[in-house]
Amino acid sequence: MEQVVLLNDSGQAIGVTDKATVHHLDTPLHLAFSCYVFNGRGQLLLTQRAHEKRTWPGVWTNTCCGHPAPQEAMPEAITRRLGEELGLTVRDLTLVLPRFRYRAVMGNGVVENEICPVFAAFTDDEPAPNREEVAGTAWADWSGFSAEVLAGTTDISPWCRQQVAELVELGANPAEWPAADPADLPDAAVIAAG
Structure with a gap:
């Protein structure tokens, strides 16, 4: 059974749950x-969440989201999920927003409540989506996509909308976004294995 790490408001682990x-x-x-x-x-790889997902089914969002297992290093968790969901291998995985946090409520009242560090990466692969996780994919020009998100003219997940607003502050070219300091991650986040 897959588990997630529960946090206090300071980003410290306080337990796990399914x-x-x-x-x-x-x-x-x-x-x-x-x-x-x-x-x-x-170009950014956008994904449409599978229609069977409990939170935001069928909604378009950034490439990949997920939860590291207890004591799993973030880079390994991201690499694992990109492989499982999209069949992708990536290079230059970079921490860019170490303390991103959001809370969003779906129309049915279900809540998403996460401290969610944001990473950027690059690939030469074309996606091979796992349809249990991803309903669709599309490559989008970053400048056009981010402008549409900021203008509110494209439907996108609430976390992606908030993240894009912060990511554009890092610069126009994602390949030149500065790496954030891993020391700024929440205490519960593991950056290196072992």
Whole structure:
């Protein structure tokens, strides 16, 4: 059974719970990650969440989101999920927003409540989506996509909307975004294995 790491408001681990039961009307704060994967042309790989997902089914979002297992290093968790969901291998995995946090409520009242460090990466692969996780994929020009998100003219997940607003502050070219200091990650986040 897949587990997620529960957090206090300071980002310290306070326990674990089953992923299958963590999202509900009063979802506890937990650890997650988001990853934005770009190709050599600077295009962002967008994904449409599978229609069977408990949270935001069928919604378009950034490349990959997930939860590291207890004591799993963030880079390994991201690499694992990109492989499982999209069949991707990536290079230059870079921490860019170490303390991103959000809370969002779906129309049915189900809550997402995460401290969710954001990473960027690059790939030469074309996605091979796992349809249990991903309903669709599309490559999007970063400048056009981010402008549409900021203007509110594209439907996108609430976390992606908030993340894009912070990512554009890092610069126009994702390949030149500065790496954040891993020391700024929440205490519960593991950056290196072992």
